Amino acid sequence: MSEMKMAESNGLRLLFEEPFYQPVANEVGVFMAAWSRRLPVMLKGPTGCGKTRFLEHMAWRLKRPLVTVACHEDLTSSDLVGRFLIEGDETVWQDGPLTKAVREGAICYLDEIVEARTDTTVIIHPLTDHRRHLPIEKLGVEITAHPGFMLVISYNPGYQTVLKDLKPSTKQRFVGMNFSYPSADVETRIVVKEAGLDEKRAQALVVAAGKARNLKDQGLQEVTSTRALIYAGSLMAAGLDALEACTAAIIHPQTDDPELTEALLEIFRTFFPEQP
């Protein structure tokens, strides 16, 4: 994968080099339309299908800095908004990532928003409608978003999150964009480009993954992702034996079930026979 050049301006990431993204449908068009009206966007899709990469690509295209927050169970609203700190004898207010993005006009990306506590989702509500305000209770102010600010959340409807679904009232504030694994041709191009693998092996990798994805109901929480394919391709391009690369990058991370492992191995072995 190519190193992406970025600049740190005021703690915000600005991408200089185009992150590779292969459009699958009209997702770029939809996003641009949402951007032109500053509507918040929700990216839905399974793990490793390119949600984050898409957003990096769009940030580069729009020449906006990107602020990414990986949400977790203990993420509180002050983690997002900001807090007072002591410096010497003084107390200093420090903006949280969300506030920073709102002030500077960045794209704020809340990754896996369902993982965060429900109170955090409430504070983003006023940012998502026509008001575009962020109330900061501790400062007693409400700041209006910079015209370049945009809110994007991601959301992976996997079975781990049955109990942690987003509230309908939250969901409906967003423009939803569904991501899934790309078609074989597109995915091959992605693997070639990202992993630096020759087209023949990349194609075999993608076709094999297509077969492996048929096993989605058989105890696999997540099926083989494009990211896993890129990893496997990278390992191959680095000189590792193909089957070993698939085992290491695709099969082992995916399942502990011995029979599933064997079945997946057999599928990849068909495309990458062991060298005698």
Added chain:
Amino acid sequence: MSAATEDILEHLAAISFVAGRDARAALPAVASLGAAAAVRYLETGRDLFFYDREAGKGFFHATADLVKAFGGLDPWLEQARVFLTQRGTFRAAVGFFEQAGAVRRGWGVEGEALWFALGAAWIDRHVDSAASYFRVPTAVLFGDAGIEGLRALLAPADALVRSRLGLGTYLEGAIKVRAICGLDGVAEWTQRGVDVLAAGRARGEAWFRLESDEARGFLLEVVPGFHPGIHKRFFGLLLQAWTGLQPPLEEGDWSQEGGRGFLETDGRSLFVPAVMPDREEALLAFYHTGAHLAFDSYEQGAIRLLFAEIGMEHPPLDAEQRITWRPLFARFGEDLIRFQLIFDLCEDLRVDAALEREMPGYLARVLRASRQRTPPEGAAGYYYRRAMTMLEDGMAGRLPEDLAALTTAPAGIVDAFRAALTWYATTDLPPVSLSERARAYLPGHSPNAARPVYPRRKRASDTPEMDSGDAPGSTGREEKLREAPQRAEGNDPDTDIPPENIQGAGGRVGVGMPVAAKVTGRRRGVEGPPGGWPYREWDYRHQRYKENWARVHERPLREHDAARATTIAVAYDGTLRRLKRALQAQKPTRMSPRRRQYEGEAPDLEAVVQFVVERRAGRSPKADIYRQRRPQHRDTSVLLLADLSTSIMAEAGDSGVRVVDRLRVAMLLFGEALGEVGDAFALYGFASKYHDEVVLYPIKRFADKFDARVRALLGGLSGRLATRMGAAIRHSTWRLSESPGQRRLLLILSDGRPADYDDGGDVRYLQEDTRMAVKEAQDLGVHAFCVSLDPRGGEYLPRVFGPGHYLVLPHLDSLPARLPEIYLRLRGHSV
């Protein structure tokens, strides 16, 4: 011709016209051996004919072949006299005369002498055994092991004389056993068989016929080779990955002709043989047979066209709605097997080529496996080698035009049939007998028309791609309809209500309050309003609810079995302890500090800093600066709703294990695990019989303790009636809404799609209703999640429960350990 020969001929003719004619016809073959020889020959013939007419006829008919094979009369003429020593030997004699020539040619003087001696020895002991012996096709009898092999095969049989077991019964089994596990295996198998026979006649015979489980079990122990039976899930997964199909895998025949195990299909299920030579051949067999299913070898339209091709009406389906192939081949008469083999060559070429497009390298694998095996001798060898040549030519693009057409995507089974007809008309392939047929197939291949088939529906897509069956509405797979629950057993004693349809015409439909018809006097333990809690039901055909349509009753379960509960607890002690240990190991995180409390054991540093900072800034912050270590109050409550319909009494997966057996264990472990976690939980079972008798069986309510009573109820769980899931979900949702938790989970455990007696066979009706019930539950803040044991669950669960809200566990054995784990993962607590 000498006077002596003329005398004998006249004598024979005087006794029987046939004898005279046959003898005279046979005589030229022996004429060249001299007059004395001819007399000797005719005398033996006459003796045999007088002794037994059929034996004599067999003698004269086979003469030409025998003289040619032996180069004279010795020793077969002398050997033939053995059939004069006992009455009733004619069947043995006919077998001898028919086959002796072939034995002499195939195994030489010595082989023939042994073959004869071994059989002759039985004439004194048991004539029928001798007959069975001489009638076994010698190619099968000798097998690959030659003369010594034959001796070794027959050696153990002597021990059976005392047990009065016929040689025929022995040979039938022994030949299969030899093919499967060699001569050493035969010796051991016989030795144990003698003991079994001593213990009981019927049991012993079943052993030698390989019909009993103990014989199969024994063979599985000693048999070399690969046992696909224990890897069924692995093969099932591969089939699903490659074809998108999930055909049931059933036990196939123990061994086919000549002892070779074939994977077969009836268009719906795959029949898995007990033993295959190795893993590679098993894999190839699954791929190849799966490809037959995926590429429409058994598609109903194609089969109809096949019959049209020979100008025949499609024959009527048999009682089980299957098509039999016989009429298709009938016109080939005795040469049927040759045509079938040619047809299989063409059809296999088509299917293999199609598979190669999906699975590059498949043809090379088949070829590699084929080369590793020595091609069979005799006629079968021609087919075997031809099949290999076809694959080689196919890979090199050298096939003749008509065969090459079969390797293109649009080719169908009808094209293969036409190619086979053309080929058959000009074929140089030799005729082949049934006993040789099995050897003619390449590894992984087998007779395609071995079983009557359930015709399959066509795939929707024009471009054949194996897993295109996945697209909704275009499923290539057959629905195996869930069997209607039995009325006989397990019926709820409280109900006996006549059937009713849901078509909304007549009956009690729409006439106000439905009242359960004949529930009289036996409402012990019945709760709720009279006639049950009314619930609406969604009718997708009219796109509206039928108000107060389903009636839910809560009744206690009567069966309980504390002893079984204890047995289970003992048997699963290890699993349970592992589970509890895992939960306890998680306790520190469960006891995780609660931040920002007003009181607690230790200061919450971050909060303290914040507090000080805000004080300095002149604000008056709240003093929530402590951290507490306390079990985190997760506030999750769960209701486990188990499908208790009749189908759980069925065996599933590995033989002998019923769904209910694992269900009991799973629910017990679930209860124990939940007790450890401390979440509020309830256990309910449900079953139904018609829309107004949906019964929920509370096993443990939220307020109940998980105690000996509950365990005994779980130990005694059994199946009854049908599965009206929607009403059960609506009632459970209401029960859950009374529970203490804030996050509410309804965990449904089922083994099949929703169905009831009165759903009119419309699979979709109750599915759609269930989908609505799940949606209603969601609106009320109850999350429904379904754990299904139905391997075909993937077909309807996404629609009913929504993607990500179900899990298919096709591997029944994993249920007990997985169920608690699934729950814990759902509530966000990894084990």
